Amino acid sequence: MSQGSSHPATGLHRVVVIVDANSNPFELGCATEVFGLRRPELGRDLYDFRLCSPEPRTLMRDGFFTLTGVAGLEAADAADTLIVPNRPDVDVPRRPAVLDAVRRAHARGARLVGFCSGAFTLAEAGVLDGRRATAHWQWAESFRDRFPSVHLEPDVLFVDDGDILTAAGSAAALDLGLHVVRRDHGAEVANAVSRRLVFAAHRDGGQRQFIERPVPDVPDASLAPLLAWVQERLGSPLTVADLAARAAVSPATLHRRFRAQLGTTPLAWLTGERVALACRLIERGESRFEVVARRCGLGTAAHLRALMNRETGLSPSAYRRRFGPAAG
Structure with a gap:
């Protein structure tokens, strides 16, 4: 079977x-x-x-x-x-x-x-x-x-x-x-x-972040408020510099915090969130891939296709056939 x-x-x-x-x-x-x-x-x-x-x-x-x-x-x-x-x-x-x-x-x-x-x-x-x-x-x-x-x-x-x-x-x-x-x-x-x-649908990073290591003297500030702010604005043309400005830190400091807390980079996390939103829109019936790309902040249908292939292993069309409203 x-x-x-x-x-x-x-x-x-x-x-x-x-x-x-x-x-x-x-x-x-x-x-x-x-x-x-x-x-x-x-x-x-x-x-x-x-x-x-x-x-x-x-x-x-x-x-x-x-x-x-x-x-x-x-x-x-x-x-x-x-x-x-x-x-x-x-x-x-x-x-x-x-x-x-x-x-x-x-x-x-x-x-x-x-x-x-x-x-x-x-x-x-x-x-x-x-x-x-x-x-x-x-x-x-x-x-x-x-x-x-x-x-x-x-x-x-x-x-x-x-x-x-x-x-x-x-x-x-x-x-x-x-x-x-x-x-x-x-x-x-x-x-x-x-x-x-009550568990994250997708946790970025890897188990390296859980390996025993000395506790820093001053722990990093939580990224949670920034992540919530970004998730409400995925369709906007956000950059890593925009995220750093929102968090009132330098891009280098933001990068270190993402690495320490999520085990990934700000850009990789942002891209993953945008692809996840694209998947949800396709599942809910949006068939115009240019619209999906725009609403997710991915710009063009070609860019959407490239990133969905990389992140999910499926093209937008294949994803729609498998998980869209008419699937199953």
Whole structure:
């Protein structure tokens, strides 16, 4: 069953999470929140969600609780998207039955997702050889030593390598989950899910910003007021100099604050916000790409096309076909 297919019983894309001994409850909760909850605010459900485990009783991390009453491991064979187990003891090999289920899913074209140490599960199964992935910065060196054929990207929150996606750490599971929703259902739906989670639909930057470092003597002023001001004026011809003037700092100081707080540059953040607005306008039915470009501050339809291709992997026309009002 391919990534884009739906389960015949429900008509929905089926997401299955494998839970194994000592799995982390937080990432399980993230998967349930993003993929498992009903969505009355959207008027429809997004996924058919299942948990499964190799054993009838699964002791979760540090014995916090025991999971029972979920499907057996055979449920993984019906997954369109399979979320693999993660756990803190990365040096303990995963059980062969779990690795075999991952390999079978990959062989039939299912999408594979690893949260945090789930990258170790995917690598042990051999499906990451020659592929891009990320893992928690704390385990990056260990991962590289054990799996040198995997192209590890340690400075990002998540990696989308097509049919295999990995998230760097626990909270990054939410970032990746919302990215999957955005990829499957568009920016408008992903934003609705993020609002219900009270979580940013897209966090710029990478996990480098979370690596332990000395606390500065004087913390940077919050960027939140500036970001809110800009988001209300995306259609205006704003420049980095305009943002710096609004914040009453020099462009160099503004650049440092963006790097420190968001892990990106002012221009990259501004461009990302403008592309996100363009996506929402297209989803809401605006078919005149010159109008979309103008309302988003991107100038021309050609510039809109170039930036949407870079940021989403889709041209405006392809995005409209996939997520516009007539899609689905």
